[in-house]
Amino acid sequence: MTTTTNISTKDTVWEEHEALIDRVPRWLAMTLLFVIVVGIWDLVTRMGWVSVIILPTPAETLKDLFFVGNNLISGKYMLDALWTTTLTVFYGFAIATGIGFSLGVLVGETKFGERAVMPYLVAIDTMPKVAFAPLFIAWLGFDIGSKVALAAFIATFPIVVATAAGLYAATENERMLFKAMGATRMQTLLRLKLPTGLPYIFTGLKIAAVGVMAGAITGEFLGGGKGFGALIRQAASQLNTPRVFSLILYLSLLGLALYFTVVWAQRRFVFWQKVDQKGGVV
Amino acid sequence: MVEAQPQTDGQQIQQTPPVYEIERLSKTYARNNLVALTDVNLRIHQREFVSIIGSSGCGKSTLLKIMAGLLPPTTGSVMLEGRPVLGPRPDIGMMFQQATLLPWKTTIENIVLPIEIREGRSAAKAAYTRAKELLELVGLKDFANVYPGELSGGMAQRASICRMLVADPAMLLLDEPFSALDELTRDFMNMELQRICLERGATAFLVTHSLDEAVILSDRILVMKPRPGRIVEDVKIGLPRPRNLEMINTPEFGQIVAHIRGLLGQEAYQ
Numbered sequence: 090m091t092t093t094t095n096i097s098t099k100d101t102v103w104e105e106h107e108a109l110i111d112r113v114p115r116w117l118a119m120t121l122l123f124v125i126v127v128g129i130w131d132l133v134t135r136m137g138w139v140s141v142i143i144l145p146t147p148a149e150t151l152k153d154l155f156f157v158g159n160n161l162i163s164g165k166y167m168l169d170a171l172w173t174t175t176l177t178v179f180y181g182f183a184i185a186t187g188i189g190f191s192l193g194v195l196v197g198e199t200k201f202g203e204r205a206v207m208p209y210l211v212a213i214d215t216m217p218k219v220a221f222a223p224l225f226i227a228w229l230g231f232d233i234g235s236k237v238a239l240a241a242f243i244a245t246f247p248i249v250v251a252t253a254a255g256l257y258a259a260t261e262n263e264r265m266l267f268k269a270m271g272a273t274r275m276q277t278l279l280r281l282k283l284p285t286g287l288p289y290i291f292t293g294l295k296i297a298a299v300g301v302m303a304g305a306i307t308g309e310f311l312g313g314g315k316g317f318g319a320l321i322r323q324a325a326s327q328l329n330t331p332r333v334f335s336l337i338l339y340l341s342l343l344g345l346a347l348y349f350t351v352v353w354a355q356r357r358f359v360f361w362q363k364v365d366q367k368g369g370v371v
Numbered sequence: 372m373v374e375a376q377p378q379t380d381g382q383q384i385q386q387t388p389p390v391y392e393i394e395r396l397s398k399t400y401a402r403n404n405l406v407a408l409t410d411v412n413l414r415i416h417q418r419e420f421v422s423i424i425g426s427s428g429c430g431k432s433t434l435l436k437i438m439a440g441l442l443p444p445t446t447g448s449v450m451l452e453g454r455p456v457l458g459p460r461p462d463i464g465m466m467f468q469q470a471t472l473l474p475w476k477t478t479i480e481n482i483v484l485p486i487e488i489r490e491g492r493s494a495a496k497a498a499y500t501r502a503k504e505l506l507e508l509v510g511l512k513d514f515a516n517v518y519p520g521e522l523s524g525g526m527a528q529r530a531s532i533c534r535m536l537v538a539d540p541a542m543l544l545l546d547e548p549f550s551a552l553d554e555l556t557r558d559f560m561n562m563e564l565q566r567i568c569l570e571r572g573a574t575a576f577l578v579t580h581s582l583d584e585a586v587i588l589s590d591r592i593l594v595m596k597p598r599p600g601r602i603v604e605d606v607k608i609g610l611p612r613p614r615n616l617e618m619i620n621t622p623e624f625g626q627i628v629a630h631i632r633g634l635l636g637q638e639a640y641q
Contacts, residue, residue, distance in 0.1 A: 266465070270459065271459045271460075
């Protein structure tokens with residue numbers, strides 16, 4: 090009897106606890122965590138436990154955020170740099186999407202692609218792709234081209250893999266249905282396999298959106314030029330850590346914009362699939 | 372043999388030429404030299420509902436695929452309405468275990484899909500009136516413009532019945548169509564299927580695992596045995612039409628089921 094009572098008490102407490110967390114709105118939980126992290130950050134720098142050269146104070150960072158923001162809004166040199174990086178990311182993503190999708194269809198739809206092309210793609214994909222940066226610089230120079238190439242190179246593979254996986258996603262019965270309806274190979278590809286694979290393809294595009302940012306910035310670190318990556322490297326070499334922090338923050342806005350454009354497109358084109366705010370599949 | 376009486380108009384059916392006719396069919400898979408089917412002979416007449424029953428792997432799916440023109444036979448002749456089946460044909464309607472509706476198309480767009488694939492988009496649009504009549508027939512007329520994600524399992528299968536019927540096929544091939552549904556829905560759908568087949572005078576061939584389902588729906592049941600796949604008996608079901616679920620409890624029904632179970636059971640212990 091006693092045991093039974095204990096269990097039921099526990100259950101009640103547990104349920105109430107869960108209900109409490111559920112009642113806290115998301116914005117409040119996020120703000121709370123933000124305040125805690127910034128509070129610890131402020132404490133650590135204020136007490137001198139960490140040198141301000143290594144970790145600037147929140148106040149300094151905020152001041153620099155305003156400075157960089159002002160520079161961007163008034164269209165000074167930082168805006169040019171951000172524009173250069175934006176173009177690099179845009180071209181890189183477009184090229185990766187085009188090549189990745191085409192290779193994905195080749196691999197997913199043809200025996201030749203699956204047997205002959207895929208092994209090479211897997212082999213290249215396992216290499217550290219950043220190591221190709223010097224090659225791209227040698228081939229394409231210190232201009233935007235070498236950065237676009239590196240960004241596209243990194244972002245292509247997730248799209249190839251996702252597209253190929255997407256084309257395999259149609260079930261045996263669905264394929265049989267199309268066969269029984271006398272559908273041509275092209276009809277089966279366009280009206281069954283591709284639409285069925287769209288959720289997979291968008292997952293690949295989201296991974297690529299993260300990769301293309303990393304590729305563009307790495308390219309700018311290694312190859313100089315006029316982009317945001319060059320500004321970050323410059324600030325870091327001058328030990329201007331607040332600047333590095335604020336540049337990274339503004340750069341992350343570019344990454345978020347690209348990512349959520351893909352999420353928006355997914356909701357628009359894969360309307361039958363339920364997608365949550367973070368772009369994950371429910 | 373079973374004491375079940377032949378169907379009242381059974382004699383009449385036999386006199387018309389068969390809709391579907393298979394003679395001395397065999398299928399051997401060259402890859403592993405497996406004999407899937409041997410000496411299968413089969414005649415299905417107009418308005419007849421024929422089922423095939425057998426254990427898993429007895430070759431009934433292979434037979435259905437050959438009948439649908441999805442798989443070539445090794446030897447023998449396969450004729451639908453006097454013409455050999457050499458590939459998928461518009462006068463064959465098919466239904467699968469899953470409804471296989473495309474989630475990005477509305478119910479009515481899914482139903483006219485066979486026409487869209489064969490004759491293009493404008494022909495599909497022209498078939499909307501027909502599709503709406505079919506939706507009414509299966510009791511789904513308010514769901515024409517709904518996406519399949521909003522349909523229940525039973526409703527989805529009713530929509531796939533419409534898709535099967537839209538091109539007005541001469542032969543319906545049903546591959547365990549309701550086996551993925553829960554039992555209550557399945558019973559209801561079987562009665563619906565009977566009603567639709569009677570109303571349209573359809574000729575149907577059903578592959579099933581369920582003895583009750585086969586007996587309640589069929590005019591004839593072909594009992595199949597594996598290794599190699601062959602038809603061992605052609606059981607005529609004399610229960611009057613329209614059938615209803617209460618018939619399952621009659622001694623007549625029980626006798627037929629027991630007889631077929633006996634035929635299948637011997638195999639299970641070999």
